[in-house]
Amino acid sequence: MEKQIINLNFFALQEQIFEFTIYYQKCVSDNKKCSDFEFDVKCFKLQLNDDNEYKSYFVTFEKRDNFSKYQIVSTHNNWLTVCYLYNQIYNNAKNNNIEIICKKKYEKYIDVIYNESNIGSEAISITPKYLHSKFGFIINFHFKKLQSVSFNKDIQIASLSLDKKGSPNNNFYSDVYNKITAFLNSDKSILLNINGLNNNSSMLQIESNRLGVKKYVFGNDNGDISQFKGILNYGPYLPYTGNPIICFVFRSNEKPLSHTLYHALYGKTYPTFKGMGKMFNFIMDKNNVIGISVDDYSENNVNNLINEIKQKSNGRPIIPIIIVPWIKETATTEQSKLYYNMKHKLIKERIASQFVGIPRINNYDNLKWSVASIGLQIFTKLGGSPWCMEVSKNKCLIIGIGQSHKKDVNNKIERYYSYSIMTDSSGIFKNIKILSANTDKNEYLNGLVINLKNIILNEICHYDNVVIHTSFRLRKVEIQKINEIIASLKEETNKQFMVIRFSDKHDYIGFNLSSNSKTPYESSLIKINKNEYLIWFEGLSSSKPNLTTRISPPLHLTIDYPQKTDYDYSKAYLQDALNLSGANWRGFNAKTTPVSILYAHLLSTFLGKFEEYNLDEINIEELTPWFI
DSSP states (O other): OOOOOEEEEEESSSSSOOOEEEEEOOOTTTOOOGGSSSSEEEEEOOOTTTTOOOEEEEEEEEEEEEEEEEETTTTOOHHHHHHHHHHHHHHHHHTTTTTTTESSSSSEEEEEEEOOOOEEEEEEEEEEETTTTTEEEEEEEEEEOOOOOOOOOOHHHHHHHTTTTTBTTTTTTHHHHHHHHHTTGGGGGGGGTTTTBBBOOEEEEEEEEEEEOEEEEEEGGOEEEEEEHHHHOOOOOOOOSSEEEEEEEEEEEGGGHHHHHHHHTTTTTTTTTTOOOHHHHHOOOOTTEEEEEESSSOHHHHHHHHHHHHHHHHSEEEEEEEEESSSSGGOOOHHHHHHHHHHHHHTTOOOOEEEEEEHHOOOHHHHHHHHHHHHHHHHHTTTTTEEEESSSSSSEEEEEEEEOOEEEETOOOEEEEEEEEETTTTTTOOOEEEEEEESSHHHHHHHHHHHHHHHHHGGGOSSSSSEEHHHHHHHSSHHHHHHHHHHHHHHHOOEEEEEEESSSSSSEEOOTTTTTTTBTTTEEEEEEEEEEOOOOOOOOBOOOSSSSOOOOOEEEEEEEESSSSHHHHHHHHHHHEEEEEEETTTTTTOOOOHHHHHHHHHHHHHHHHHHHOOOOOOOOOOOOOOOO
């Protein structure tokens, strides 16, 4: 496979070894915290003056009473130097009257504001970083929407997700590259001048590796590199069981819309979708399709609707397709609340459902390109498995871990809740299990340890490898506990274990300057730090060099366990992570995140909304993937 040079949006300082001034005070009491000071203070482990070992010190960059001055070298403590760089950018902005917004999510960064409009403003984010053994800055572009403005097409265009015509922006990478370059050539780049240190105007160049192309397995173990063609030619990997029914639900005056959707799913409307029968072996005739009319979706009518659905199913599995007057992207607060209330009531009765918005049905082209994915989701909720993935690591159990903690008005956790999504390296959905739920942090963590260990021990006899997939949303203490569990199981079982943490909330992006679109190839991988990788889950194709849609930024992966590992050892596990993005049954070509992480995130969204609307806790286990 082609290797390429990827230009990472990291700009290193030309001089890496330099000195700067700090003011320090020794931490003499464990009870004293940084927040106890009235000015900005951080705590670092330093070896100052004649210390024989590293000790804890409170540090600030401005002269303060009872703080001693010290000239420190940049290599003494990387975290301290990164903090110093942030402080210098902040001072540069203040001294040059440049509008910025200071942010802190998982690390500190600064947004430089420009090109303000009535829907928001463009921003260049600057994040001080120690990367590839170098100090420098991650620089990226994003659009900041005004809170008062609803999400719309103009915002997608301003964010570069859509092009100026409103179509998917296949020049996303080149447009972002141009935004970054324009900033570096502008007067505002003075922010990067750090006390006479020269900043490199070139991006960090890293030679990429290539993982294998995702390959899908369909009926009778036939393979293909296309999800859609594979289903059409070979049928689904595993059929649904039982004798299910599809039930169209619509308001009384919207029956014609149910006919429109029915004909599209039958395969009569669009040559691009052959129908539920040919694609998924579900025959849409009067024996398998029914309809129910309601006056509206008031609570009383919804309760009556559920009773009628159960009565008409006559014991057969049933999937209601509910036609509603909104789509998710433009739903009002009340419409969103109604959606989650209805979902909750149906799930409580062990009924998976499919909602379809009237704006989508009424838009001929929109329905044309979405009907196949609607059919795919219905088939999955019926209990079928449309495809699985060709595996890299045989006999590999993969457990995605998610959480949905309940917070009070002060953003403090008042109830802890975590769960697992179980699959294997083929991507076949197995089950959901609650790991722990408790209002007490320590009791919650104890439950997490016990239940995760039991889940693994119950399955371990069938597998040689176990991989835990976690997201950046998990708290540090949760990740530590998971790593401890895995370390102990490694000793007990002599099996192979790995813990991989995924993040799509980062500012990394890389460019392939040999392509006009500047987009890297699909399955490209670069190592950016110890145990840290960027992987392009989608991108240019060797067989199809011209893009037809927007390509997402890479996913950031961190191997938390084992601590010492190299690329050759990790490659097969990284390949399976890439493959699992293709096991996404939400839609054809929906493949930017492994299902172990995506499904955990989707489930977290539902559970969070159920909590927000004060709905009863429900049993989320032993169901088909109702949340996709």
